[in-house]
Amino acid sequence: MQIQILPSLLAADLANLGAEIRRVADAGADALHLDIMDGHFVPNLSFAPDTSALCKRYLPEGFPINTHLMMTNPDAYAERFIEKGSATIQYHLEMREQIDIHTLATQIHAKGARVGLVLNPDTPAEVATPYLDCADEILCMTVFPGYGGQSFIADVLPKITTLRRLNPTLDIMVDGGVNFETAEQAAAAGANAFVAGSFLFKQIDMAAAIAELRARCTAAFATA
Numbered sequence: 001m002q003i004q005i006l007p008s009l010l011a012a013d014l015a016n017l018g019a020e021i022r023r024v025a026d027a028g029a030d031a032l033h034l035d036i037m038d039g040h041f042v043p044n045l046s047f048a049p050d051t052s053a054l055c056k057r058y059l060p061e062g063f064p065i066n067t068h069l070m071m072t073n074p075d076a077y078a079e080r081f082i083e084k085g086s087a088t089i090q091y092h093l094e095m096r097e098q099i100d101i102h103t104l105a106t107q108i109h110a111k112g113a114r115v116g117l118v119l120n121p122d123t124p125a126e127v128a129t130p131y132l133d134c135a136d137e138i139l140c141m142t143v144f145p146g147y148g149g150q151s152f153i154a155d156v157l158p159k160i161t162t163l164r165r166l167n168p169t170l171d172i173m174v175d176g177g178v179n180f181e182t183a184e185q186a187a188a189a190g191a192n193a194f195v196a197g198s199f200l201f202k203q204i205d206m207a208a209a210i211a212e213l214r215a216r217c218t219a220a221f222a223t224a
């Protein structure tokens with residue numbers, strides 16, 4: 001499977017946002033991860049649809065923006081993010097009783113974007129099984145969402161293995177506390193896509209770090 005590395009803009013130097021966005025593409029990342037927080041689903045605020053348009057301005061043509069909606073009402077915003085250039089919309093299965101997961105996936109696909117379904121660290125794999133038919137990727141949070149710079153929760157690893165066994169070709173992404181060591185653990189469990197915020201943006205040479213992360217994850221994934 002294709003190993004994907006996605007730097008999270010949340011950890012960028014916001015005083016130099018244009019240069020930081022360019023740095024992600026120049027460093028050989030596969031996509032940019034854009035974290036959207038609503039102050040309800042998570043106790044924090046971050047970016048808005050216009051941030052997706054801003055990213056697009058500084059990224060090369062066709063470079064994907066992967067937008068993670070940490071919101072109670074992702075259905076009210078998904079289309080706006082797609083119109084502003086997001087290629088993938090990720091939303092949380094914890095909201096499955098409030099929003100229709102399948103209907104939103106259909107709407108996102110109709111707009112030409114990919115669907116990512118997200119599980120918090122304490123949401124079991126079984127919650128995702130009724131929805132795997134409409135997901136292009138599953139994102140397993142390895143921290144409780146809301147803040148960058150938290151520690152990787154290794155208890156999530158068996159869930160990744162369960163999901164990988166259910167579907168050998170699905171993109172399984174991890175997000176939160178990712179560094180060389182934790183990414184290797186997640187890859188060995190069956191993850192093939194890795195969001196990393198603080199770890200990548202603190203690097204002086206982001207390209208070298210992405211190359212090493214990719215090499216380590218490729219080797220570890222082969223053992224999964």
Ligand code: DX5
Nearest residue numbers: 008145146148149177197198
């Ligand atoms: C957490 C966000 C993550 C965050 C990861 O709420 O969804 O994408 O940016 O940051 P690090 O890699 O620093 O844990």
Ligand code: ZN
Nearest residue numbers: 035068175195
């Ligand atoms: Zn995220």
